[in-house]
Amino acid sequence: MIPIDIRADKLAQEMYDYGQKLGRGVENLLNAEKIDTGVTPRVEIYREDKLTLYRYQASGQVIQNRTPLLIVYALVNRPYMADLQENRSTIKNLLDAGQDVYLIDWGYPDGADRCLTLDDYINGYIDRCVDVILKRHKQTQINLLGICQGGTFSLCYSAMHPTKVKNLITMVTPVDFKTPDNMLSNWVQHMDIDLLVDTLGNIPGELLNWTFLSLKPFSLTGQKYVNMVDVLEDADKVKNFLRMEKWIFDSPDQAGETFRQFIKGFYQQNGLIEGTIKIGNRSVDLKNINIPVLNIYAEQDHLVPPDASKALRNLVGTKDYTELSFPGGHIGIYVSGKAQAQVPPAIGTWLDERS
Amino acid sequence: MSDKGVWNQDWIEVQQKYWENLTEMGRKAMGMQTPTKSPWENAMNHWWQTISPGAPDPAREFMEKILEQGKTFFRMADQFAQNLQGTAPTTDWPEALNKVLGDLQKTFTDGAQGMGTESLHKMMAFWEMPLDNWQRMVSSLSLMPGDLLRNMPHGMDFERYLSAPGLGYTREGEAQQKEILRLMMEYQRELQEYTQFFSNLGSLAVERMQQKTSQLSEDGQTIESARALYDLWIVSCEEVYGEQVMTPQYAEIHGNLVNTLMAFKKHMSQMVDENLGAFNMPTRSEIHTLQDRLQETRRENKQLRRELDELREKVDKLTTTRLSAASEKKAAPRKKAAVKKKAANNQTAASKTKARPAS
Numbered sequence: 001m002i003p004i005d006i007r008a009d010k011l012a013q014e015m016y017d018y019g020q021k022l023g024r025g026v027e028n029l030l031n032a033e034k035i036d037t038g039v040t041p042r043v044e045i046y047r048e049d050k051l052t053l054y055r056y057q058a059s060g061q062v063i064q065n066r067t068p069l070l071i072v073y074a075l076v077n078r079p080y081m082a083d084l085q086e087n088r089s090t091i092k093n094l095l096d097a098g099q100d101v102y103l104i105d106w107g108y109p110d111g112a113d114r115c116l117t118l119d120d121y122i123n124g125y126i127d128r129c130v131d132v133i134l135k136r137h138k139q140t141q142i143n144l145l146g147i148c149q150g151g152t153f154s155l156c157y158s159a160m161h162p163t164k165v166k167n168l169i170t171m172v173t174p175v176d177f178k179t180p181d182n183m184l185s186n187w188v189q190h191m192d193i194d195l196l197v198d199t200l201g202n203i204p205g206e207l208l209n210w211t212f213l214s215l216k217p218f219s220l221t222g223q224k225y226v227n228m229v230d231v232l233e234d235a236d237k238v239k240n241f242l243r244m245e246k247w248i249f250d251s252p253d254q255a256g257e258t259f260r261q262f263i264k265g266f267y268q269q270n271g272l273i274e275g276t277i278k279i280g281n282r283s284v285d286l287k288n289i290n291i292p293v294l295n296i297y298a299e300q301d302h303l304v305p306p307d308a309s310k311a312l313r314n315l316v317g318t319k320d321y322t323e324l325s326f327p328g329g330h331i332g333i334y335v336s337g338k339a340q341a342q343v344p345p346a347i348g349t350w351l352d353e354r355s
Numbered sequence: 356m357s358d359k360g361v362w363n364q365d366w367i368e369v370q371q372k373y374w375e376n377l378t379e380m381g382r383k384a385m386g387m388q389t390p391t392k393s394p395w396e397n398a399m400n401h402w403w404q405t406i407s408p409g410a411p412d413p414a415r416e417f418m419e420k421i422l423e424q425g426k427t428f429f430r431m432a433d434q435f436a437q438n439l440q441g442t443a444p445t446t447d448w449p450e451a452l453n454k455v456l457g458d459l460q461k462t463f464t465d466g467a468q469g470m471g472t473e474s475l476h477k478m479m480a481f482w483e484m485p486l487d488n489w490q491r492m493v494s495s496l497s498l499m500p501g502d503l504l505r506n507m508p509h510g511m512d513f514e515r516y517l518s519a520p521g522l523g524y525t526r527e528g529e530a531q532q533k534e535i536l537r538l539m540m541e542y543q544r545e546l547q548e549y550t551q552f553f554s555n556l557g558s559l560a561v562e563r564m565q566q567k568t569s570q571l572s573e574d575g576q577t578i579e580s581a582r583a584l585y586d587l588w589i590v591s592c593e594e595v596y597g598e599q600v601m602t603p604q605y606a607e608i609h610g611n612l613v614n615t616l617m618a619f620k621k622h623m624s625q626m627v628d629e630n631l632g633a634f635n636m637p638t639r640s641e642i643h644t645l646q647d648r649l650q651e652t653r654r655e656n657k658q659l660r661r662e663l664d665e666l667r668e669k670v671d672k673l674t675t676t677r678l679s680a681a682s683e684k685k686a687a688p689r690k691k692a693a694v695k696k697k698a699a700n701n702q703t704a705a706s707k708t709k710a711r712p713a714s
């Protein structure tokens with residue numbers, strides 16, 4: 001049997017259809033106007049340097065967990081991914097699940113932030129945000145939810161400030177940075193990070209974009225746009241696509257010193273596994289984490305492979321350790337319909353059981 | 356083919372004809388040869404030329420990306436369709452298919468001068484995507500276009516010139532110029548390694564596609580659309596790419612590419628700093644020192660403020676405790692006095708009652 005049998009008339013029809021979809025798509029693109037992101041109402045609670053701490057407002061009459069939940073997002077990309085649009089918002093669904101949600105928006109670091117270190121971020125910014133929340137609620141402990149690199153930060157924070165965290169949730173969080181399937185890790189092993197940071201100062205967002213697109217260059221810079229043709233006729237889907245496109249390329253620069261410490265200490269030396277991470281003048285020992293831990297990972301994650309996250313099980317001191325796997329990718333875990341239905345409610349239930 | 360949209364077929368056909376005629380007239384007038392583009396590619400280009408001026412910049416850029424990918428997969432389908440047309444379902448198709456795939460492979464192994472048609476070369480340009488992404492990124496980090504670093508002079512004579520020592524009063528400046536040229540050449544060498552790596556991958560991707568088509572045949576499946584063929588090509592490319600970029604060899608190539616570019620940029624930055632210093636202007640290295648010192652001071656300030664707040668809180672607590680203790684102490688004798696006073700009053704009242712005569 002011929003495996004490729006493309007008849008001329010079918011090919012002509014396909015080309016015609018493609019042109020038609022593109023033609024109609026132009027109208028939808030022209031009408032797309034401004035792309036909004038971040039849909040859930042929120043109020044600013046605290047501001048320091050480029051950082052803003054927000055509290056999100058629940059819409060209904062849901063009984064809220066008395067312990068506030070602080071979301072620590074990665075420094076890479078923007079946190080509105082967790083609140084992308086009305087029907088794709090992890091934050092909205094966490095509120096609906098009865099959680100009192102706070103989030104740290106790191107802002108866009110510039111040249112003046114070049115010398116911010118991991119100590120400044122974790123023992124400085126995060127710790128002060130935690131104190132602000134604790135004071136407001138007259139509590140002594142918060143619940144912490146770290147996403148991706150923010151999860152790694154949350155682990156370090158919980159290990160260094162064990163009395164301030166009641167429950168810890170990590171989402172798509174790298175712990176073992178040298179699993180055999182970790183593409184990013186392989187790429188940085190021969191990079192002279194000192195030279196890179198000394199030369200560039202802050203690490204430009206464009207360099208990160210290039211790195212992430214290089215993980216799947218043909219799908220992410222080619223096929224994605226062809227697939228887009230199929231949804232061009234649907235104005236809402238065009239907006240969704242453009243919203244995601246905006247997020248992908250909305251990459252803040254990285255504070256140079258933090259980037260240096262993170263890539264060398266975590267990626268090149270695999271410090272969490274080797275027990276060599278030192279932040280400021282404190283050593284990070286994950287065995288200090290004796291609080292309940294919920295570790296959520298994505299089964300098809302191409303950025304943080306499942307094994308990179310699952311390594312946490314044997315490193316933390318707690319006996320109350322739970323894993324939740326999600327059948328999707330690194331981005332899908334925040335935005336897919338299935339994820340919205342599964343992940344935030346599961347977090348809510350897990351937290352309520354431990355409140 | 357029916358259409359209810361604004362871009363109806365008649366309109367497109369009229370536009371296409373108009374553009375074809377106009378382009379042909381222009382070509383004859385300029386004494387140019389007729390291009391080898393396929394008619395559908397011309398049609399797509401014409402269609403886009405007519406509507407693109409009305410599109411805003413972001414939309415235009417986006418549509419051009421889609422259009423370019425569309426051309427890639429129709430180009431590919433066209434190539435396969437032409438070669439496999441008329442082959443017998445059971446006998447000679449493997450040979451025809453192997454010929455197309457073989458031609459594809461030659462575009463990688465023989466380079467731009469190799470065998471294959473223009474459309475094959477264009478299709479293979481798909482494998483330049485990672486390199487293209489790199490070039491764009493490099494351009495975004497520099498005032499110089501990325502291509503500038505691609506076309507540096509090189510060769511034995513040039514290297515000999517660079518290794519010659521500087522002479523006379525300007526020897527230091529000369530040495531610096533030579534060093535930056537040397538660093539540029541090193542970067543270019545690594546860029547060539549990187550390009551070569553992807554060129555080899557392209558060849559492997561064709562092999563993978565061959566395996567996949569054989570598998571399809573064994574499973575009794577057939578690809579009947581340009582889109583399905585394109586998807587198969589993407590899967591083949593991503594698979595091969597995913598395997599190869601995980602190798603230690605690629606880690607080294609990737610690391611060297613970034614490191615040599617950074618070494619070049621760092622040296623350039625040092626030269627700029629020296630010139631700024633000569634003009635008595637602040638240099639980047641001075642600004643870095645200031646930033647470091649300032650951040651250290653801010654760190655200390657924040658720590659001191661925190662300690663101060665904690666102390667203030669403790670003092671407030673202590674003060675509150677002492678005040679309440681003192682007020683309790685004060686309140687205690689008053690209470691005793693009040694009790695005594697009350698008792699005395701009661702006694703007086705009782706004696707008064709006793710003294711009052713019964714009515």
